[in-house]
Amino acid sequence: MVPDPAVLGLDVGGTRIRAALAHGEAVLLTADVPWPQGLAPRQELGLVADIALSLVSQSGMASSLRAAGVALAALTDREGCVIEWPNRPGWKGLAFRALMEERLQVPTVVEDDANAAALAEWTLGRGRGFRHGLVLMVGTGVGAGLILDGRLYHGHHGWAGEIGHMVVQPEGPACGCGRRGCVQSLASGRALERWARTQGLASGADVELAAAKGEAWALEALADAASWLGLGVANAVNLLDREAVIVGGGVSALGEAWWGPFERALRGHLMNAETRSLAVLRAALPETAGLFGALGLARERAGLTLLAETRAS
Amino acid sequence: MVPDPAVLGLDVGGTRIRAALAHGEAVLLTADVPWPQGLAPRQELGLVADIALSLVSQSGMASSLRAAGVALAALTDREGCVIEWPNRPGWKGLAFRALMEERLQVPTVVEDDANAAALAEWTLGRGRGFRHGLVLMVGTGVGAGLILDGRLYHGHHGWAGEIGHMVVQPEGPACGCGRRGCVQSLASGRALERWARTQGLASGADVELAAAKGEAWALEALADAASWLGLGVANAVNLLDREAVIVGGGVSALGEAWWGPFERALRGHLMNAETRSLAVLRAALPETAGLFGALGLARERAGLTLLAETRAS
Numbered sequence: 152m153v154p155d156p157a158v159l160g161l162d163v164g165g166t167r168i169r170a171a172l173a174h175g176e177a178v179l180l181t182a183d184v185p186w187p188q189g190l191a192p193r194q195e196l197g198l199v200a201d202i203a204l205s206l207v208s209q210s211g212m213a214s215s216l217r218a219a220g221v222a223l224a225a226l227t228d229r230e231g232c233v234i235e236w237p238n239r240p241g242w243k244g245l246a247f248r249a250l251m252e253e254r255l256q257v258p259t260v261v262e263d264d265a266n267a268a269a270l271a272e273w274t275l276g277r278g279r280g281f282r283h284g285l286v287l288m289v290g291t292g293v294g295a296g297l298i299l300d301g302r303l304y305h306g307h308h309g310w311a312g313e314i315g316h317m318v319v320q321p322e323g324p325a326c327g328c329g330r331r332g333c334v335q336s337l338a339s340g341r342a343l344e345r346w347a348r349t350q351g352l353a354s355g356a357d358v359e360l361a362a363a364k365g366e367a368w369a370l371e372a373l374a375d376a377a378s379w380l381g382l383g384v385a386n387a388v389n390l391l392d393r394e395a396v397i398v399g400g401g402v403s404a405l406g407e408a409w410w411g412p413f414e415r416a417l418r419g420h421l422m423n424a425e426t427r428s429l430a431v432l433r434a435a436l437p438e439t440a441g442l443f444g445a446l447g448l449a450r451e452r453a454g455l456t457l458l459a460e461t462r463a464s
Numbered sequence: 465m466v467p468d469p470a471v472l473g474l475d476v477g478g479t480r481i482r483a484a485l486a487h488g489e490a491v492l493l494t495a496d497v498p499w500p501q502g503l504a505p506r507q508e509l510g511l512v513a514d515i516a517l518s519l520v521s522q523s524g525m526a527s528s529l530r531a532a533g534v535a536l537a538a539l540t541d542r543e544g545c546v547i548e549w550p551n552r553p554g555w556k557g558l559a560f561r562a563l564m565e566e567r568l569q570v571p572t573v574v575e576d577d578a579n580a581a582a583l584a585e586w587t588l589g590r591g592r593g594f595r596h597g598l599v600l601m602v603g604t605g606v607g608a609g610l611i612l613d614g615r616l617y618h619g620h621h622g623w624a625g626e627i628g629h630m631v632v633q634p635e636g637p638a639c640g641c642g643r644r645g646c647v648q649s650l651a652s653g654r655a656l657e658r659w660a661r662t663q664g665l666a667s668g669a670d671v672e673l674a675a676a677k678g679e680a681w682a683l684e685a686l687a688d689a690a691s692w693l694g695l696g697v698a699n700a701v702n703l704l705d706r707e708a709v710i711v712g713g714g715v716s717a718l719g720e721a722w723w724g725p726f727e728r729a730l731r732g733h734l735m736n737a738e739t740r741s742l743a744v745l746r747a748a749l750p751e752t753a754g755l756f757g758a759l760g761l762a763r764e765r766a767g768l769t770l771l772a773e774t775r776a777s
Contacts, residue, residue: 226736234739283620297704299612306705307596308740313702316735318695319632328735382631389626390700391610392619422629422641423539426547427621 156453157212159203159219159255160446162264162439165238168199169442172206174215178446180206192241200254207255217455219251219259220448222267222441229309231261237327260448264288266312267444268436269296270303272397274447276435283394285387286434287314289380290400291340297391315339317383334383338376340401346372355401362408373405374412381416388429389422399434469766470525472516472532472568473759475752477577478551481512482755485519487528491759493519505554513567520568530768532564532572533761535580535754542622544574550640573761577601579625580757581749582609583616585710587760589748596707598700599747600627602693603713604653610704628652630696647696651689653714659685668714675721686718687725694729701742702735712747 155175162169170182182202190198207213225236231248251259262270269286272278273296278286284298293315297304304311315335316328323332324345336342343355350368352358361369384396396417402409414431421427436443450456468488475482483495495515503511520526538549544561564572575583582599585591586609591599597611606628610617617624628648629641636645637658649655656668663681665671674682697709709730715722727744734740749756763769 228739234736295703299617304612304704307707308705308736310736310740311703311705313705313735316702317699318733319634321633321695330733382634386630386699387703389629390608390624390703391617392621392624392626394620420631420643422626423547423621423623426541427623 155215156217156455157207157210157215158217158446158449158453158455159206159257160222160442160444160449161199161203161219162222162267162441162445163199164224164264164441168202169439170202170206171442171446172210172212173446173450174210174212179210179212181442182206192239192245195239195242196245196247196250197254200251203251203255216255216257217453218257218449219255220267220445220450220452221247221251221259221261222264222445222448223247223261224264226263227261227309231259258452260452262444262448263294263296263309263312264441264444265294266296266303266305267448268399268440269298269312269444270447271440271442271444272296272399272434272436273298273303275443276399276440277397277432278395281395281430283392284397285314285384285391285393285395286397286399287380287384288400289339289398289402293335293339293380293383295387299391314383314387317386319379319383319386334380337379338383342376342379343372346375359405363406370408373409377402377409377411377413378416381413381418382420385417385420388417389420393429395430395432397432397434399436399440403433468528469530469768470520470523470528471530471759471762471766471768472519472570473535473755473757473762474512474516474532475535475577475580475754475758476512477535477537477754481515482752483515483519484755484759485523485525486759486763487523487525492523492525494755495519505552505558508552508555509558509560509563510567513564516564516568529568529570530766531570531762532568533580533758533763533765534560534564534572534574535577535758535761536560536574537577539576539623540574544572571765573765575757575761576607576609576622576625577754577757578607579609579616579618580761581712581753582611582625582757583760584753584755584757585609585712585747585749586611586616588756589753590710590745591708594708594743596705597710598627598697598704598706598708599710599712600693600697601713602652602711602715606648606652606693606696608700612704627696627700630699632692632696632699647693650692651696655689655692656685659688672718676719683721686722690715690722690724690726691729694726694731695733698730698733701730702733706742708743708745710745710747712749712753716746 157174233242265288282301286296295312295314320332326333326336340355343358470487546555578601595614599609608625608627633645639646639649653668656671
């Protein structure tokens with residue numbers, strides 16, 4: 152009998168690196184390492200590979216390793232080169248996939264982290280059983296993964312899912328992308344920070360605390376941010392005729408003060424609302440969704456069935 | 465040798481019915497009939513079937529007929545029942561596909577007319593060779609067909625492509641759908657009619673005439689409508705990571721006064737514009753695109769190769 156293949160998953164984020172090695176249905180080993188200070192970009196990439204290889208050698212699975220999947224919080228091209236990573240500008244131009252393949256010696260897939268998390272949510276989380284979905288990841292930014300006919304859709308360059316930069320208010324607040332009135336500038340954690348500053352506070356978490364205490368300005372802030380997201384999502388649902396919308400990331404933990412206005416704005420802007428069926432759900436997976444998505448991508452790359460069978464050990 | 469199968473295509477629009485019968489690569493017979501006045505909805509549907517059956521009997525192909533495709537300017541459900549047809553309210557609730565199949569005695573596919581036209585443009589027109597496209601049909605309304613991974617994408621209910629009702633200006637003009645600031649309300653022939661009325665004129669064609677004479681108000685009207693469409697299309701391109709955008713319908717005949725502002729707004733709102741490749745093209749097919757799309761849908765339903773081989777005789 153051929154031994155079960157092993158795969159590596161990596162979630163390379165702005166603040167930490169998560170890694171997992173899976174064999175058959177079991178996750179054998181994991182690692183979770185915050186970025187150390189003071190490394191050059193190539194040294195940082197070397198650290199990612201070192202973490203991965205240490206899991207492989209600890210597991211004794213080197214000869215069974217078939218593929219690696221990486222969820223990366225950066226914009227990459229189809230060759231896995233980094234085009235843009237605002238959190239780590241030094242990575243721009245780095246041939247990430249090629250360098251990883253050189254170190255790991257297995258085929259490696261690099262995917263946007265929101266897409267990877269969407270894939271995990273779709274196969275292991277709340278998305279199971281749907282064929283046409285939109286998985287939102289709403290935190291500091293707003294990202295999304297598109298599931299079309301039951302598969303993660305990549306688009307022409309691999310950049311599909313940029314719902315955060317859908318302009319819905321051309322006269323709206325400035326966005327980090329250089330334009331005005333993007334969904335992200337109106338609906339993300341950054342929008343809540345703007346509300347917090349009007350009260351002499353600093354962070355989106357302050358808004359959430361104040362809302363939990365019932366403060367009117369904070370409830371208004373949550374409702375405003377949620378409504379703008381609802382409008383942007385309705386635009387996407389109308390365009391793409393979704394079956395389900397699943398919301399993950401920081402906001403998915405918020406209560407009715409966010410969810411009520413979000414769902415009202417979303418459903419209020421749907422075409423043919425009476426005859427349309429649309430499930431609106433909270434994501435089920437915790438912050439490890441990106442890592443499980445990366446494992447799924449590796450399984451896909453290795454020609455294995457998708458990660459519906461890959462569960463946390 | 466098995467004789468080549470024949471297929472029927474029908475384009476059932478707000479003002480006329482077009483029909484074609486194709487056999488192998490050749491379109492053998494066509495019909496083009498304006499809607500007569502005073503028929504009840506069921507009689508109208510009977511007329512559509514009569515036109516189709518007359519092509520079949522004239523061609524002597526009854527025994528070779530395998531499928532029919534219909535491009536319908538109405539919103540239908542997955543069973544081909546009419547949910548909404550603002551131009552012909554009496555059709556609401558009509559089980560169009562079932563009634564057609566009963567008369568024609570072959571499997572029948574019903575598709576949104578913009579989607580059908582998009583399919584034709586993709587397989588016979590300017591879209592050939594692209595895998596990830598957006599085909600816009602801009603006239604009195606704004607519709608679109610989505611080509612994803614080389615295939616027409618239908619979505620969960622078959623309603624994908626509603627770019628015309630993407631809200632991009634929540635305080636904008638009222639739209640027929642009951643909301644404000646939809647792309648269609650800002651960018652379609654109806655928007656030009658609003659501009660015309662400010663000058664005591666009546667129609668979008670008046671705006672086009674005045675623009676051709678270089679009248680400033682009319683040039684501004686075209687630029688404004690084109691810019692709003694460009695913004696809406698950029699939102700869709702960012703979300704879906706398109707390879708090509710193809711514009712058909714009435715506006716595709718307009719000159720630089722429309723195309724310049726359209727393409728500037730579109731490209732100006734793209735994410736990662738420097739590294740992105742996006743073709744922006746005028747549709748090649750004339751107003752028979754919907755009919756050719758219907759033939760393509762019939763060929764697909766009959767299990768034949770797609771209509772790239774089906775050309776006008």
